[in-house]
Amino acid sequence: MTDDEKAAALRPPADPLGDQFWQSLKEGRxxxxxxxxxxxxWLPxxxxxxxxLEADWAWENASGAARLISWVVYHRAFHEAFADRVPYTVAVVELTEGPRMTSNIIxxxxxxxxxxxxxLRLVIEPDFGLFVPRFTPV
Amino acid sequence: MMRGKYVIAGIGHTAFGSLPGRSTISLNVEAVRNALADAGVEKDIVDAVLVKYPTSHFESIYGQKVAEALGLTPRINCVVDQAGASNIGMIGYAAMAIEHGQCEVALVSFADNPKTGSRAVFSRSRDPNAVFGWFGVPAGYAMVARRHMGEYGTTHAQLGAVAVACRRHGAQNLRAQLKKALTIEEYLEQPMMVAPFRRDDCCLVSDGGAAVVVMSRERARQLKVRAPVPILGFGQGHTAWDVAQRPDMTTTMAKASAATAFKMAGLLPKDIDVAQIYDCFTITALMTLEDYGFCKKGEGGHFVEGGGIEFGGRLPMNTAGGLLSETGMPGLQLVLEGVRQMRGEAVLQVPHARTSIVSNQGGVMHTHATLILGQP
Structure with a gap:
């Protein structure tokens, strides 16, 4: 699988709000x-x-401070794009501001x-053609 | 009062395991044929067909396709999607529909063929999180298990005790897909798959079908049904939010589901003699036992240790092997074994068992339904 094929396979589904979320990450936020x-x-x-249930909301920047709610370690790849990455860690993290999200621990x-x-603190890494929000222990 | 007014009049199933070349429609028909024969009734009295769609492959108007294959034009005919909680959910809906005159005799049926067909549905990404490598059903439950271990000190060996119990029971069940007992040492020696889970924390992938016939106790008496098992209580509870979004990852709406069923039955956890607890993953059964009140929150690990949930223990659980050993099908096998225990016809028959509780759940603990059965 080439890097371009991986990026295409893993790209989040097209969605106007989701696109704004990923564009902000590209800008470092x-x-x-x-x-x-x-x-x-909230997130996602x-x-x-x-x-x-109101539709009147605004984007806010996260401080990047978070805590680890739980995590799993993949020793087997469930998708070809991750075959050369095992073992890797997927986590649920809670931002200091409240929202919870799925991420990786690095x-x-x-x-x-x-x-x-x-x-934990936020680290934004270029990967799979995106800028991916990951977390690392403080 | 609906307590005991409705019964499971018949149970049926296909073989479990690899059934190459069998469509899900065909498996549903075989399971229904066997359930009707078990009840000793003709299909013509059936006026409701409730079906869970095959997990591995969604099809529109699937319930009607099953009814057509059964040669029926029912009054009520639907697919209910509550994932793995659907089957007990549908048994409850069937009883309520009969209570209100919408139908008289209902079939609840499920079949799937992911073992010889496609199992892709079980490893797909949890969108939009594919970029994090968040793939597959096991990882969702493993995430819950890790939090439980962190909050309460639950150990690998305690998770393993659930698998050991189910595999011990399944090894004595000739119908079981996996008839191979497991020791705790063998379990602990297995490498991690998605830590904290090893392979044997995870249920089987299975082809097969099962069905039950629901009617009133009075109708069963008129039809001279051999061993109608009364439904004492049922309930549901839906956590609904995805794993990452739950404020509390280690308690689910299983608690509300059981509370509703216990209230309807007029029973408490201490009154239950045998349990069939959904064990798609080891943590699922351990947490359900807590949420049902068989032990306090956080003490599930201690509760399952030392043979307490094995045949001869204080609460024998999954006496036919459950999802970890009999078949991976989502839930009806547990209802069937609950019925056998109440009839006194189980292979591992719990002596003098007068009440049986059954849990079904699905998604990643998104959905939950509970059934309490009594003696014929």
Whole structure:
């Protein structure tokens, strides 16, 4: 699989809001949505606030501070694009501002030594033709 | 009061395992034929057909295709999609529909052929997160398991105890797809697949079908059904939010589902004699036992250790092997074994068992349904 083929296979589905999310990352900012009506903050992107259902929201920049909710370590690739990357870590992280997202943990040494709720910080890496928001232990 | 007013009048299934060349429609028909024969009734009395669509391949108007193959024009005919919770969900809907005069005799049926067909659905990406390598069903449950281990100190050996129990039971079940007992040492020696999961934390991929016949206790008496098993309670609860978005990853709406079913049945967890707990992954059964109130939250690991959930233990669980050993089909095999236990006809029959609880769940703990059965 060439790098271009991998990028094509893994590209998030075309979506106006999703495209804005990924464009911000290209500019070095991880963004989330905050409802102007009730103040709720969320990811992943959606067009209505899942708390008050209003569609009146704005983008905000995340500070990059987060904590580790949970993680798994893939020792087997479920997709060809990751065949040469095992073992790799996929995590659920919670941004200090509240929203939770799926991401990767990098630079952690032995991933089995990670701890739930430990502090993380954002690292934006160019990969698969995108700028990918990943996290590393503080 | 609906408690005990409706019964499972008949159960049927196909062989489990690799069934090359069999369509899901064909497997549904075979399962239904066997369920009707078990109830001792003719198909012409059926006026409701509720089906879960084959997990491996979605088809529009699939419920009607099954009804056509059964040669029926039912009053109620639908596919219900609650993933792995669908089958108990449909048994509850069937009872409620009969209660309100919408139908009288209902079939609930499921079949799939991912083992010899396509199993791609089980490894697809969790969009839009493919770029993170977030692929496959096992990883979602592994994410929940890791949080449980972190919050409560649950160990690999405790996860393994669930697999050991199901495999011990399945090894004595001639119908089981995997008739090979597993020791905890063998389990712990396996390499990680998606840590904290090893291969044997994960359910089987199986071809096969199963079906049940639901009717009123009164109708079953009139039809002289041999061993109608009363439905004492049922309930549902849907966590709905995806794993990453749940504020609490280690408690699910299984709790509400069980509370609804226990209330309807007028029973408490201590009144349950045998359990059939959905075990698509080891953590699923461990957490369900907690959420159902068989032990406190966080104590599921201790509860499953030391043979407590094995035949002869304090709460024998998955006495035919469950998803980890009998067949990977999403849920009806557990209902069938619950019925056998209440009839006193199980291979590993729990002596004097008077109540049986069955759980079904699906997605990655997105959906949940509970069924409580009593003696004929």
């Amino acid at each position: 991880l963004t989330f949505q905050r409802c102007k009506h009730c103040g709720n903050a 992107v959606r067009s209505e606030c899942p708390r008050c 630079g952690a040494g032995d991933p089995e030594a990670l701890k739930i709720d430990q502090a």
